[in-house]
Amino acid sequence: MTRTRSLRVDRVACTGQGLCAELLPELIDLDEWGYPVLKGRAVPGELRAHARRAVAACPRLALHADRDRP
Amino acid sequence: MTTLALTGSPLWYASRASGTLALILLTAVVALGIASGGRAAPHRVGRFEIGLLHRNLSLLTLVFLAVHGVTAVLDPFARLGWAVTVVPFGASYRPLWLGLGTAALDLLLAVIVTSALRRRLGVRRWKAVHWLAYAAWPLALFHGVGTGTDTRLPLQLWLYAGCLGTVVAAVWWRSAEAGPGRIAGRLLTAVAATAVPVVLGAFLAAGPLQPGWAQRAAATTILLGGGR
Numbered sequence: 143m144t145r146t147r148s149l150r151v152d153r154v155a156c157t158g159q160g161l162c163a164e165l166l167p168e169l170i171d172l173d174e175w176g177y178p179v180l181k182g183r184a185v186p187g188e189l190r191a192h193a194r195r196a197v198a199a200c201p202r203l204a205l206h207a208d209r210d211r212p
Numbered sequence: 213m214t215t216l217a218l219t220g221s222p223l224w225y226a227s228r229a230s231g232t233l234a235l236i237l238l239t240a241v242v243a244l245g246i247a248s249g250g251r252a253a254p255h256r257v258g259r260f261e262i263g264l265l266h267r268n269l270s271l272l273t274l275v276f277l278a279v280h281g282v283t284a285v286l287d288p289f290a291r292l293g294w295a296v297t298v299v300p301f302g303a304s305y306r307p308l309w310l311g312l313g314t315a316a317l318d319l320l321l322a323v324i325v326t327s328a329l330r331r332r333l334g335v336r337r338w339k340a341v342h343w344l345a346y347a348a349w350p351l352a353l354f355h356g357v358g359t360g361t362d363t364r365l366p367l368q369l370w371l372y373a374g375c376l377g378t379v380v381a382a383v384w385w386r387s388a389e390a391g392p393g394r395i396a397g398r399l400l401t402a403v404a405a406t407a408v409p410v411v412l413g414a415f416l417a418a419g420p421l422q423p424g425w426a427q428r429a430a431a432t433t434i435l436l437g438g439g440r
């Protein structure tokens with residue numbers, strides 16, 4: 143049983159590049175200035191790979207997919 | 213029966229071809245990196261695709277650089293020894309011009325390793341090392357021009373010109389994109405983007421395109437303990 147993950151945006155590090163919303167539109171919207179707005183924190187199993195790619199794509203390393211505590 | 217006029221070992225050909233390909237790929241990687249840093253937003257391509265292409269082509273560049281280095285060392289003519297792949301300016305064959313390539317490889321390795329570890333290093337440290345790519349690219353270019361067997365071929369010269377034009381255009385675009393302010397940084401960028409083509413042109417005219425370059429290139433060593 144793999145543990146679930148939840149998304150977190152480091153608001154200080156984020157500069158609104160918007161790559162995360164391109165890669166994970168299911169969970170991430172952009173506000174009018176291009177900064178991410180999470181639609182939901184929990185990452186469903188079928189989106190895990192997409193979430194991982196979005197985390198890896200962030201040029202500022204501001205998107206995190208934290209392991210949830212069991 | 214057809215015979216290919218191979219003057220030299222196949223390894224030498226492989227080394228030249230992979231070196232040239234690595235330069236083209238590195239040019240593409242640098243241009244893509246500049247594009248993603250400058251928030252290029254083309255209509256048909258996603259921004260994340262530019263980033264992914266930048267990453268994947270950089271790994272492909274590394275593969276071709278590995279082939280380039282291994283074939284160059286294995287080639288019996290130059291007898292380089294494995295040290296030249298990591299220690300710059302110590303080669304017995306064209307020490308300075310070969311050393312530029314080694315230095316470029318070292319810088320690129322640092323860039324790639326820190327990129328792989330960037331989650332642990334943090335953005336600031338990762339980015340600081342990543343700037344070295346801007347130094348590695350001209351080193352690679354001058355390495356190719358200075359020691360490349362094919363530098364005198366018109367096609368190869370066009371290729372160098374294409375690589376140079378690509379990166380200079382990308383740098384100018386990035387500089388314009390940065391907007392007002394940052395005067396010092398943009399001035400420095402403009403000077404560098406102008407100086408590299410001028411220096412390369414002057415170097416080509418004075419060095420590799422003149423007769424007797426092979427002897428002179430072999431004799432050029434640097435004073436800092438290089439050569440022997």
